[in-house]
Structures are given as C-alpha cells and as structure tokens.
Amino acid sequence: MAVTNSKRSPKDVAALLAAASCALTAQNASADWSFDVATLLYQESDGRVSAIEPVISAKQEIDSETSLSIKVVGDTLTGASPNGATPSTTAQTFTRPSGQAGYTSAANTTPLDPSFKDTRGALSVNWVAPIDRDWAYSLGGYGSVEHDYASFSGNGSLSRYFDQKNTTLTLATSLGLDIVSPEGGAPTGLSDISTTNNYSDDDDDDHGEDSDHDDDDHEGGEGDDGKTKLLVDGMVGITQILNRQTLMQFNYGLSYSSGYLTDPYKFLSVIDTTAGSNYGGNYQLNSSNLYVYEKRPDSRVKQSLYWQTKHQFDNRDIFNISYRYMWDDWGIQSHTVDTKYRLRFEHLYFEPGVRWYTQSAADFYRRYLTNTNYQSVSYATADYRLGELDTLTYSLRVGYKFASGNELYGKVSLYEQTSKGDNGFGKLTSQNLYPSMQAYMLTVGYYF
Amino acid sequence: MSDRLLSLEGILPTYPRHPVPRVVREQSGILRARFDCMASPCEILLSDIAVPLPEQLTLIANAITEAWRIEHKYSRYEADNTWAKLHQQRGQPQNVDAETQRLLLFANQAWQLSDGLFDITSGILRQCWRFNGQNVFPEKSQVEELLPYIGWQRLQWLPEQSTLMLPNGIELDFGGLGKEYAVERAMSQLLEGVANSETYRLLVNLGGDIAVRCGQLATTPWRIAIEQADTDGGEHSHITLANGAVATSGDTKRHIKHQGKRYGHILNPHTGYPITAAPLSVTVIGHDCIQAGMLATFTQLQGTNALDYIRATGVPFVLQTAEGSFQSE
Numbered sequence: 156m157a158v159t160n161s162k163r164s165p166k167d168v169a170a171l172l173a174a175a176s177c178a179l180t181a182q183n184a185s186a187d188w189s190f191d192v193a194t195l196l197y198q199e200s201d202g203r204v205s206a207i208e209p210v211i212s213a214k215q216e217i218d219s220e221t222s223l224s225i226k227v228v229g230d231t232l233t234g235a236s237p238n239g240a241t242p243s244t245t246a247q248t249f250t251r252p253s254g255q256a257g258y259t260s261a262a263n264t265t266p267l268d269p270s271f272k273d274t275r276g277a278l279s280v281n282w283v284a285p286i287d288r289d290w291a292y293s294l295g296g297y298g299s300v301e302h303d304y305a306s307f308s309g310n311g312s313l314s315r316y317f318d319q320k321n322t323t324l325t326l327a328t329s330l331g332l333d334i335v336s337p338e339g340g341a342p343t344g345l346s347d348i349s350t351t352n353n354y355s356d357d358d359d360d361d362h363g364e365d366s367d368h369d370d371d372d373h374e375g376g377e378g379d380d381g382k383t384k385l386l387v388d389g390m391v392g393i394t395q396i397l398n399r400q401t402l403m404q405f406n407y408g409l410s411y412s413s414g415y416l417t418d419p420y421k422f423l424s425v426i427d428t429t430a431g432s433n434y435g436g437n438y439q440l441n442s443s444n445l446y447v448y449e450k451r452p453d454s455r456v457k458q459s460l461y462w463q464t465k466h467q468f469d470n471r472d473i474f475n476i477s478y479r480y481m482w483d484d485w486g487i488q489s490h491t492v493d494t495k496y497r498l499r500f501e502h503l504y505f506e507p508g509v510r511w512y513t514q515s516a517a518d519f520y521r522r523y524l525t526n527t528n529y530q531s532v533s534y535a536t537a538d539y540r541l542g543e544l545d546t547l548t549y550s551l552r553v554g555y556k557f558a559s560g561n562e563l564y565g566k567v568s569l570y571e572q573t574s575k576g577d578n579g580f581g582k583l584t585s586q587n588l589y590p591s592m593q594a595y596m597l598t599v600g601y602y603f
Numbered sequence: 604m605s606d607r608l609l610s611l612e613g614i615l616p617t618y619p620r621h622p623v624p625r626v627v628r629e630q631s632g633i634l635r636a637r638f639d640c641m642a643s644p645c646e647i648l649l650s651d652i653a654v655p656l657p658e659q660l661t662l663i664a665n666a667i668t669e670a671w672r673i674e675h676k677y678s679r680y681e682a683d684n685t686w687a688k689l690h691q692q693r694g695q696p697q698n699v700d701a702e703t704q705r706l707l708l709f710a711n712q713a714w715q716l717s718d719g720l721f722d723i724t725s726g727i728l729r730q731c732w733r734f735n736g737q738n739v740f741p742e743k744s745q746v747e748e749l750l751p752y753i754g755w756q757r758l759q760w761l762p763e764q765s766t767l768m769l770p771n772g773i774e775l776d777f778g779g780l781g782k783e784y785a786v787e788r789a790m791s792q793l794l795e796g797v798a799n800s801e802t803y804r805l806l807v808n809l810g811g812d813i814a815v816r817c818g819q820l821a822t823t824p825w826r827i828a829i830e831q832a833d834t835d836g837g838e839h840s841h842i843t844l845a846n847g848a849v850a851t852s853g854d855t856k857r858h859i860k861h862q863g864k865r866y867g868h869i870l871n872p873h874t875g876y877p878i879t880a881a882p883l884s885v886t887v888i889g890h891d892c893i894q895a896g897m898l899a900t901f902t903q904l905q906g907t908n909a910l911d912y913i914r915a916t917g918v919p920f921v922l923q924t925a926e927g928s929f930q931s932e
Contacts, residue, residue: 165915168716169889169898175712176893179705180787319824319845399652399802399822467802467820471653501655556799 188215193600200593204234204271210600220291221284228277228299235267239421239537240446241523241579242266242586243437247444250349251339265590268420275301289316297331305334308386323394331386337419341382344450345535348422349443382415392461400468406461413454421449423537424523426583435581438526447529449536451519457483473497486518487541495550506552517541522576522588539574539589546572550596561603568596609634609656615664624667626660633804636663640670641782643810648825649793651818653800662796666789670809673785676702677777679726686777689769696759696768706777706784708762713780713897714755720904721897722755725872726776732877734857734868746875753872782809783850783896790814790892807892814892817845829886829921840921840930848892852899853884853923869903880907888919 163171190213197206208230215223240247242265249266250257260266277299285291291314299306308331315324335341342348392406425445427438437444463477479491495508519534520542529535548571554564574589607628615624624638633650647663654662676685685703699707713721727749731741752772759768769775777784789807794816797803801820806813815825824845842849857868859877866877885902889895898918905912910929913920919931 163716165901165912166917168901169894169916169918171712171716172894172897173890175709175716176787176891176897179709179784179893180791180891320819321822396820396822399820402820467653469652 188213189603190214191600191602193598196595196597198595199234202234203267203592204232204236206230206232217284222282224279224281224283226277226279229275231272231274233272235269236271237539238266238268239423239449240266241424241426241537241583241588243424243444244582244585245437247437249446263586265587273301273303275299275304277306290314291316293327295329303336303338305336305381307332310388312390321396325390325392325394327388327390327392329386329388331388333384333386333414334381335384335415335419336381341415341417341419342448344417345447345529345532347440348446348448382419384412384414384416387411400466402465404461404463406459408457408459408461410457410459411454412457416453416455417449417451418536418538419448421536421538422446423449423521423529423535425529426523426525426579428525428527428580433582435579435583438529445526445529447524447535449538450534451536452485452534455483455485457481471499473499485541487514487516489514502556504552504554504556506550506554508548508550508552510546510548510550512544512546512548514544516543516576520576523579523583542574542589543576544572544574546570561601564598564600564602566596566598568598570594570596609660611636611660611664611667614661615667621671624663626663628656634659634663636667638667638670640667640785640809641674643782645670645809646806647789647793647808648806649804651797651800651803651821653802654797658796662793665796666792666807669792670785670789670807673781673788677706677781679776679778686775689767690774693769693773694771696766699767704762706780707760707767709780709893711755711760711762716897717901717904719755720872721779721900722753722872723775723777723779724755724757724773725753725870726778727752727774728870728872728875732859732868732870734854734859736856738859738861740859740861740866750875753875779900780893780896782812783893785809786812786814786848786892790816812848812850812892812896814848815844815846821845842888842919844888848889848895849886850889850892850896850899851884851886852896852903853882867903869900871904878904878906881905882909883923883925885909885913885923886921887913 190211193210195206195208195210197204197208199205208228210226210228212224212226214225217223238249240249240260242263244262246259246262247266248257248259249268258269277297279295279297281293281295283291283293293312295310297306297308297310308329310327310329312325312327316322317324388408388410390406390408392404394402394404396402423446425438425447427433427436433439439445459479459481461477461479463475466474468474474496476494477492480489481491482488489512491510491512493508493510495506497504497506517536519532519536521532521535522537522542524532524535548568550566550568552564552566554562556562571591571593573591576589578584578588579586609626609628611624611626621639624636626634626636628634631650632652633648636647638645647666649659649663651659675681678684679686681687685700689697689699689703710723714723728746730749731745733739752774757770757773759770760766786807786809789809790805793805793807797805797818801818803816803818804821804823804825805816806825813827815827817824824843826841826843827849828839828841829849830839852869854868859866867881867883869878869881870876871878881903885899887895887899887902889898898913898916902909902913902920902922910922910924913922914931922929
C-alpha cells in the first residue's frame with residue numbers, strides 16, 4: 156500500500172469521499188430487497204373471462220434515489236369472449252381457421268368465442284438512479300410471451316429537478332415491438348371467415364413458405380408468419396410540490412403504433428338489408444351466414460393529457476384524484492376520472508376508490524356490416540373496446556401495516572361496463588346488441 | 604401554546620456518563636432534543652406531521668442511543684470497549700467486526716485521497732502537542748520519537764479476511780471521523796422511522812457537525828447559521844439546506860503561540876508538526892456529514908493552499924483566515 160503520486164483533482168476527491176461515506180454508513184453493506192407478492196382473481200359476469208394473476212415484485216433500494224425493480228407476472232385466462240358477431244334469432248355456427256372445430260352460439264345470445272384461454276408470462280425490469288444533484292434517469296425493459304402473442308419494449312426517462320426538488324420535469328420514451336402469431340396465421344381483413352385460404356400473404360413472400368407449414372406450426376408461435384406491431388411512446392411531464400402536503404402532476408403523452416393492429420380473432424356479422432322476411436337478419440352467402448374478419452388501419456396516433464393531485468391532510472389521510480383526456484386519429488376520445496381516499500389509522504388503512512371512464516367510438520366501429528356495404532368499407536371492427544363505452548369501477552383496499560414495515564393488503568373491485576350505439580333495423584332491433592358486463596376483482600398481497 | 608417539555612424516560616437506556624437528554628416540543632411543532640455526546644453539546648430536531656408523537660420520541664431515543672453507542676465503542680477513555688480490545692492485541696493478527704472494518708476501509712480511502720495527510724494513526728502526537736491553553740511547545744526530539752509510530756502504511760490489514768495486525772506502539776484514533784460518522788448513523792435511525800412519510804424534517808447536530816434531511820413534501824428547508832471565527836457567535840452567515848450536511852474544521856481556541864508564531868491544532872503526520880498557515884476554520888456544505896467533515900479537514904491539511912483546494916472541489920464552503928472570510932460563489 157503506497158501513497159499514489161498522481162494527485163487527484165479536489166473535485167474527484169469530493170465525489171470519491173461522498174461515495175466512500177455512503178459505503179461507510181450503509182448499515183448492512185448490501186442493500187435490502189423488498190418484495191410485494193400478490194394474486195389477482197378476475198371474474199366476469201355470465202361465465203365470461205376469468206383470470207388468475209400472480210404478481211411478484213422485488214425492489215432493491217441502493218440508496219434513497221437509486222433502485223432496481225423487477226416484476227414478474229403470470230396469468231391464466233379462461234372463458235369466453237365476444238367474437239364481434241351480433242346475436243340472432245337463430246343459432247349461429249362459426250368456423251375456425253386451420254380445420255379446428257367450430258362452435259355454435261345459441262339463438263338470441265351474444266356470440267362468444269369459448270376458446271378464449273391463454274397463459275402469459277411477463278417480466279419487467281426498471282432501474283432508477285441520479286446523475287447528479289439536478290438530474291436523474293431511469294431505464295427499463297419489458298417482455299411478455301403467450302402462445303400467439305409476444306411483446307417486448309425498452310424505455311428510458313430523464314428527469315431534471317428545479318427549486319430544491321420542488322419541481323421535476325420528466326421526459327420519457329419507450330419503444331416496443333409486438334409479434335402477433337394468430338393460430339393458423341393472420342386472416343385477411345374483411346374476408347369471409349368460412350373461406351379457408353383467406354390468410355394474407357403480404358408477410359409470407361419473404362419466407363416463401365406455403366400455408367401448410369404455418370398450420371403445423373401454430374402452437375409454437377415462432378418461425379411462422381408473425382405479424383408485427385411497432386409502438387413508440389413519448390411523454391413529457393411536470394411534477395410540482397405545491398406545499399408540504401400537496402403534490403400535482405401534469406403529463407402530455409404521444410403514442411404512435413403501426414403494423415398489425417387488428418385483432419385476428421374478431422369479426423363482424425353481415426346483416427341483410429333486402430326487404431322481406433330476413434330484413435335485419437344474417438345475410439346469407441352460399442346458404443350460410445356471412446361473417447367477415449375485422450380490419451383496422453395499420454397506424455394509430457394517440458395523444459393524452461393527464462393531471463393528478465395528491466393531498467395529505469393533517470390527520471394523515473391521503474386524497475388522490477386524477478383526470479386523463481385521450482384522443483386519437485381513429486376518432487376515439489376518452490375521459491378518465493380516478494379518485495381514491497386513504498383513511499389512515501395507526502396500523503390499518505382503508506382506501507375506497509371510484510374510477511369513471513367514458514369513450515366515444517372509433518370512426519370505423521360498426522356493430523355489424525350489411526350486404527350493401529361490406530365490400531366497400533375500408534376498415535371495420537365490432538370490438539366493443541373500440542365502441543362507445545362507459546365503465547365504472549368501485550374499489551376498496553384495506554391494508555394492515557406491521558411495526559416492522561411489512562404490510563398485508565387486500566382489494567376488492569367491482570367493474571361495470573355499458574356500451575351503446577346503433578341499434579340496427581328489422582329483426583336486429585329485437586336483439587341486445589350492447590350487453591352490459593360486470594366483473595369482480597380480488598387482490599390479496601403481502602409486502603415485506 | 605407554549606413549548607412543552609417531554610420525557611424520554613423508559614425508552615432510552617441510561618448512560619451514567621451523560622445527563623438525561625432534554626426534549627422540548629416547540630411551538631412550531633418541532634421536537635428538539637439536547638444531549639451530550641463525544642464531549643460536545645448535541646441536538647436532534649425532528650418534525651413530521653405524519654408520525655405520531657410517541658413514535659417521534661422513540662425515533663429520537665434511537666438516534667441518541669446510536670450516537671452514544673458509537674462513542675462508547677470507539678472512545679479512547681474506556682476500559683473494555685472495542686477500541687481498548689483492538690489495542691490490547693497489538694502485535695498479533697486479530698479479527699475486526701463489520702463496522703470497524705468499514706471504518707478502516709474508509710480511513711484507508713481517506714488516507715489515499717489526502718495523499719497520506721489524513722492518517723488515523725497520527726493521534727499519538729497528542730502526547731507532545733497539547734492544545735489545552737498551557738502553551739507548551741514540544742522539544743524536537745519529543746516529536747521525532749513518535750514519528751516511527753505514525754503511518755497508516757505500517758498496519759498489516761487484510762480487508763478480505765477482516766484481519767488486522769496492529770504493530771506495537773501504534774494507536775488508532777477514530778476521533779477524526781467518529782463524530783461525522785455518528786451524525787450520519789443517527790440520521791439513518793431517524794430516516795428508518797419516517798420511511799413511509801414524505802413530510803419529515805430532520806436535523807442532527809453533534810457539536811457543530813450537522814446533517815439535515817427533508818421529505819419530498821416538506822417544503823421548508825433548514826436554516827443553519829455559520830459562526831464567524833473569533834467573534835464568539837457575534838456574526839453569522841446563514842445557509843438554507845433541505846438535504847445535506849455542514850461540517851467545520853478548525854478551532855480558534857486550540858492553538859499554541861511560540862516565538863510569535865501561531866500553531867493550530869491540525870498536525871501533519873509526515874512531520875509531526877502543525878500545518879503552517881492553515882485557515883482558522885473551514886466550513887463545508889456537503890452531500891453528507893462524513894464527506895463535508897473530511898473535505899474540511901483535507902482543506903486544513905493543505906495549509907497555504909487551502910483556499911485554492913476547497914475552491915477546486917466545487918463544494919460550497921466558508922473559509923476564514925486571519926486576513927478575512929472567503930466563501931464559495
């Protein structure tokens with residue numbers, strides 16, 4: 156051990172001393188991990204989708220401003236999901252691609268695809284650290300895989316503090332790639348679902364493979380003609396501490412997606428406009444009902460404005476309210492108001508919350524197509540998630556904090572969704588085209 | 604509403620060497636605890652609307668306990684503490700505990716970063732240099748006799764195995780960083796208790812070495828007065844600080860006058876003599892108390908170059924010499 160002759164600059168000495176001092180005061184040389192282990196149970200009304208979702212989050216706080224977070228989510232979905240077709244006075248049979256068994260939906264019920272099941276695994280990693288007194292950054296990555304869908308993204312943010320950290324300006328961006336590998340290949344938009352050779356070729360040219368190959372491969376989701384979706388997001392936000400009890404945040408977000416944005420498992424009914432006994436019934440082509448695959452534009456630009464305020468009262472209760480306005484070039488506008496109030500007692504807290512969401516329909520949303528327009532529309536979807544929609548969620552979270560800082564918590568939520576829109580004509584008017592849906596969510600978790 | 608006197612009785616272990624701390628809840632809602640530690644008057648200030656009063660008192664008791672624990676562990680004046688045991692086993696390899704290990708590691712880094720000027724083995728120079736007002740200037744031979752026992756490089760230390768061999772005659776002195784370390788450890792105790800809050804305001808002051816921390820939602824930073832040397836608290840400059848530390852090196856009362864020259868109490872481990880032309884005092888506003896304290900000491904050790912040195916660190920400071928007071932821009 157010898158004194159080094161090369162003199163360090165005093166500036167370096169100051170920085171190295173700060174680092175050495177951090178190492179000295181850290182009680183246990185290695186930083187502690189904290190964990191949050193929770194399970195979510197989700198159940199839709201009328202036996203529709205149910206899900207079990209275990210979540211494990213781990214966080215290592217290296218110091219008050221530096222942390223590494225890892226989150227692993229697994230979920231298993233089962234049940235049935237609306238396929239887009241309208242209910243009908245007669246039973247409806249739907250064929251499926253690649254020779255799989257079709258399914259039949261009873262008369263006067265909303266047609267559901269009963270094979271809606273999937274297992275998904277997702278992993279996200281996030282790193283947050285300061286650059287210096289005034290700047291901080293974060294970097295993250297995300298990946299999720301299910302048998303017909305894979306999603307990967309990377310994100311980063313840069314924050315600048317002003318006014319003794321009372322004001323934080325944040326710029327964030329993320330870049331994502333989704334790969335959709337529908338069972339049996341991606342169908343051609345707006346084509347008849349009963350036709351078997353209706354898979355779009357535009358991606359196949361590169362592979363030069365025939366469609367049989369795809370059929371053999373549909374379970375793997377790898378190496379077949381996966382469709383891709385590119386997602387680019389940008390956000391600029393400002394967080395302002397108004398006083399020692401109140402925090403306010405404003406964000407503007409811009410999101411661009413391009414590629415395969417269509418849902419390969421959704422379609423639309425074609426309704427007969429011919430005057431007569433079948434007016435408003437399913438249009439027949441080759442003496443069977445005609446359904447066509449949905450088709451969405453291959454790009455979407457979304458913008459959003461977000462405002463949030465958090466206030467802590469003198470009795471330690473916390474009130475949290477946020478509002479989001481979103482609009483996109485598909486013609487959808489949505490408003491979200493989310494509010495929570497946390498009543499805090501010595502160890503226990505109760506947090507009731509209400510969330511209200513409303514959205515207008517996309518320009519190309521059609522509950523159904525007709526025999527006169529199905530060949531002329533450029534895009535169409537009957538997916539209720541792109542229609543006129545209102546949802547209301549009531550929730551109650553209860554937590555118990557132990558003296559050790561560990562916390563046991565549970566949350567119940569009741570979700571109510573109502574849709575509305577064009578009620579059709581003729582026979583269709585007697586059908587409930589916009590069934591409402593309820594869902595229940597139960598989360599139990601432990602933080603330690 | 605007037606200030607309220609509170610008691611830590613029952614939640615604080617009693618140390619016979621120290622009077623019971625005095626805790627007052629001031630009109631502003633701030634809890635102020637005054638206590639003695641390391642022969643200095645100390646205080647802890649705490650306010651947090653999100654933490655109930657009994658918990659606040661427990662936090663203060665924990666923080667004081669931590670400062671006293673460190674004092675007791677490394678004090679040179681106790682019979683069977685860690686420091687005493689360390690020195691009883693001189694001349695043979697011994698294992699050191701994790702905390703002592705970290706302190707040695709830090710001392711090693713400080714020694715390197717100061718090019719050997721900050722040396723925790725230089726404490727034995729006190730045997731000939733007594734800055735107690737008696738104005739005794741040692742003989743040259745007295746100083747030279749001690750030099751073979753000074754030098755961090757003389758230690759045989761294997762950090763990986765937590766093994767230390769302390770040669771006979773060598774003495775470790777944690778006084779140069781113990782107080783700053785105790786400030787930050789006491790602060791850690793307070794921070795643990797307010798981990799779920801955003802509204803805390805904390806200050807730990809051990810004899811003028813200060814650390815402060817404020818939560819995200821605590822908008823009023825601390826206002827700290829910096830005393831000017833030689834004015835006995837007459838003139839102050841103030842700084843405001845939400846998160847950071849203030850430490851001072853230099854004690855105008857601790858010096859010796861010899862043949863018309865003033866010798867301050869900062870000693871050069873290479874020569875055994877006081878650093879010449881060191882500033883009267885250096886106050887550094889740093890990231891944490893240990894960093895601030897070390898930078899203040901390093902600055903003193905630069906002697907005539909002190910002002911250039913502290914300026915070059917880029918860290919805020921107040922430096923006082925016989926010529927006047929200098930501050931960072």
